[in-house]
Amino acid sequence: MLNGKVALVTGASRGIGKSIALELAQNGAKVAVNYAGSKEKAEAVVSEIVANGGEAIAIQADVADSDAVQSMVKEVISTYGSLDILVNNAGITRDTLVMRMKDEDWDAVLNTNLKGVFLCAKAVTRQMMKQRSGRIINISSVVGVLGNAGQANYVAAKAGVIGLTKSLARELANRNITVNAVAPGFIETDMTDQLTDEIKESMLSQIPLSKLGQPQEIARVVRFLASEDSSYMTGQTLHVDGGMYMP
Ligand code: NAD
Structure with missing residues (x-):
């Protein structure tokens, strides 16, 4: 399905990003596994892909650092010759109520979750325009449309990702580059593992399908958006949340 394609997945050393990297590789893409923290974990993802007969490299870069993002994109292109996804x-x-939220908590979340999307999209655009094709898939969140007490910084960033997705989709459509978002609900990863049982139970009560999602359930939707099967879709947000949000 993705044979010959080259994908860059940010934050891919664990959780949803890891699942996406494995899924794209399983479907034939060569994958650049970006990580900010643990090199060992990123290399373990690369090893898993290679063991399954795929191709992958690990690249360290903080997505909120413009220079690091540009070097990362250059490295992907010089290694694999193109960048398609x-x-x-x-x-x-950095969850807390607005009245207690430090400026640094706001800035850190907006820088990684929103500015990081802008920087990475900007860095790949020239190459994708040259190729006259490309797929950009942004991971938003159900709370980006619903709002959530205690997550104003995160919600603002994830709502921003949806707006950024629509603007990029309009800017890049005439070069055959599609830009879509996926808005997961509550997915079982290290991120949600930190939540108390009380919060998890309250989440479950809001999910019509009555269960938390698995990273693979997001990865499969990303694979669809990365593939030719989604060729006539751009600027969309797919809600993968067990029915929490029904537009
Ligand atoms: P996670 O914490 O397990 O993984 C996030 C990854 O991003 C980690 O590998 C981390 O090292 C990496 N990362 C963080 N800052 C970075 C930076 N500056 N540069 C590069 N990498 C960085 O979380 P997850 O649950 O797998 O979440 C993945 C994405 O899905 C996130 O964007 C998250 O907001 C979104 N999401 C998650 C859920 C959920 O329920 N888990 C729900 C909705 C949206």
Whole structure:
């Protein structure tokens, strides 16, 4: 399905990003596994892809650092000769009520979760325009449309990702580059592992399908958006949340 394609997945050393990297590789893409923290974990993802007969490299870069992002994109292109798919997955949370939220908590979350998407999209655009094709897939969140008490920074960033997706989609459509977003609900990863049982139970009560999602359930939708099967879709947000949000 993705044979010959080259994908860059940010924040791919664990959780949803790791699943996306494995899924794209399983479908034939060569994958650049971006990481900010643990080199060992990123290399473990690369090893898993290679063991399954795929091709991958690990590249360290903070998505909020413009120079680092540009070097990362250059490295992908010099290694594989093209860049067809960008998945903006890297994200962090710094949850607290607005009245207690420090400026640094706001800035850190907006820088990684929104500016990071802008920087990575900007860095791949020239190459994709030259190729006259490309797929950019941004990971937003259900809370980006619903709002969430205690997550104003995260929600603002994830709502921003949806707006950025629509603007990029309009800017890049005439070069055959599609830009779509995926808005996961509550997915079982290290990010949601930090939540208390009480919060998890309250989440479950809001999910019509009555269960948390798995990273693979997001990865499969990303694979669809990365493939030719989604060729006539751009500027869309796909809600993969067990029915939490029904537009
Ligand atoms: P996670 O914390 O397990 O993974 C996030 C990854 O991003 C980590 O590998 C981390 O190292 C990386 N990262 C963080 N800051 C970075 C930076 N500056 N540069 C590069 N990489 C960086 O979280 P996850 O649950 O797998 O979340 C993945 C994405 O899905 C995030 O954007 C998150 O906001 C979004 N999301 C998650 C859920 C959920 O329920 N888990 C729900 C909705 C949206």
